Amino acid sequence: MSDSNTANPQQAADAPTLVMSAKPVALPAPGRGTDLQVRVSAPATGGHRPVIVFSHGFGWSMDGYAPLADFWAAHGFVVVQPTHLDSRTLGIPAEDPRTPRIWRMRVDDLTRVLDGLDVLEASVPGLGGRLDRGRVAVAGHSWGAQTASTLLGARVLGSDGVPGEDMSDARVTAGVLLALPGLGDDLTPFAAENFPFMKPSFDTMTAPALIVAGDRDQSHLATRGPDWFTDAYTHSPGGKSLLTLFGAEHSLGGIPGYEVAETTDENPARVALIQRLSWAFLRSALYPQDTGWKAAAGALEDDPAPLGKLRSK
Template sequence: MKTFKRLALTVFVLLVGGWVLYLSVFKPAPVALPEAKSMPADADMSTIYGLAPGLLEVEVIPEMVLQTRDGPLTLTAFYPDTEGAFPLVLFSHGNFSNRRAYDRIIRHWVSHGYVVLAPDHLDAGGMLNGILAMTRYGNDGVMQQRPRDLINILDGLDDLAAQSSELDRRIDRSRVASAGHSFGAFTAQMLGGADAAVPGTDSRLRERDTRIQAVVAFSPPGPMFDMVDEQSWQNMKAPQLVTTGTWDVEARFFRDWRLHAMSYERGVEGLNSLLVTEGTDHYFGNLICRLEREVEPQADALMMANAVSLAFLDAQMKGDQQASNFLASDTLATVTDGFAQVSQR
């Protein structure tokens, strides 16, 4: 038995090592980035909805552990430091990232009156751990567990309440949205009705949860893993906001930034909004997901994403007519001289 375990471990390490070697050595040709407009220095930002941080202080519970049907789940809770019950947003991190790599987005929402719960998924904690998870559970296993993590949080709100009454009394359980970035964006979309093919079969992965009333998807994938395909969003029932940028490319998988807008184009008509910002990459420089990148931060682009995502959430979760009117207008494109534009279909 010990010999078998050592052999299995050796094979496992070789597989992971080979994958890492492939990623580091066999690099495809880089993608030529298009010229991009910058934010006008004299732009009058006062007419952009939700641009400034809100007035509410943000409280953070750095680590909570929820015992679920699938094992323990670690998450961070963010809530406004004021009395009241606020809409709940479940946030799913990108592949190989972690629950604390998106504070610059999450804190903006919370300061305007939202509660956010953000878990670590199986693939959290860096490339090596992510590859280990993919190898152990398969792409489909990891993909399906991610939305289950968010569903487990909703099912476990009473257990979280027992851990923190301060958190519990600020959650309005009747108003729930899902959100995420990259792989996490598709996770959030799955709760809204998106699905994925299971390679070699006629079945599809589905984890729709009718408690989800809106979806915010930062840079969601186009075709991925032979699982996400052009049909993946045709049954989405929840309204969604999709965001991407003209530098949102990756040489191995997404050589055209427009692939990240596929879910906007393929989603059910009448439920989709899209934010596109000029010269914006997958990580807003180094402001989300991969904070260790040694590149220039794209602060203007993140500011636009925070404002538009807040407007979308306010319109969908709070019924704010001013937010709806802003999204339907050409205000953003006009003020930013085309640096940032919102579309709806």
């Protein structure tokens, strides 16, 4: 049985469908200290729906990133958004013994979602039997992008410079990495001391990914400029595309939410471009016969006043 969006991807991109959303859905998480709470957004009808597991940025929760989650769900994806332990909604203090391991527990959250798809289907009315487990992607913003990147093959370097545990997941086909932090060689002294997990190696990040960076995203954790956020593209194997957004800062125009305080560069047109290109990239990565990505990339190249530029390898 084929997915109903496959035959005419352009029509699917232009015609959003009714979305249903359920929260909180709890996944048992022994040893985590609290069950994993997730939000599930999905088209109200249709079967064989591909899945996106989204990892939020620092402090956020399953309630964030509506501009992306809403769009993806309205255009055919089932979007699952876990609330990580660093979320402000949980109020875990910095002295909590789990704090040094939250970066690793974030990865566990994503794999727990993949392990718990049966539970999610059973817990959300109307979702049963509608997921396509053979078409799964991950996505994330900022710290969430680092979390998602590990399932695509990125690894964290130890203090000896040797890549640590391989946390890639064969169930994940592709990803979208938004404002993904770069190499640890360029951390400020404060970041190097307090965030030892921010030392990635992208050499083994083999899965296809769209990397999105803003050309005015200056991190207070890095000594380099905005090109730091392009390292994952530069230092990973092929199968990657890099979207560099003109004038974009860390919120990339407002993807964390509608009119949220932390957005310093609000730009609805920029957000709309991310929506379209991320959707098209994942569709074509999950459905090789889909031509939506080629068409979307061509449209950006032909735009007389583009909001960004694309590179691919």
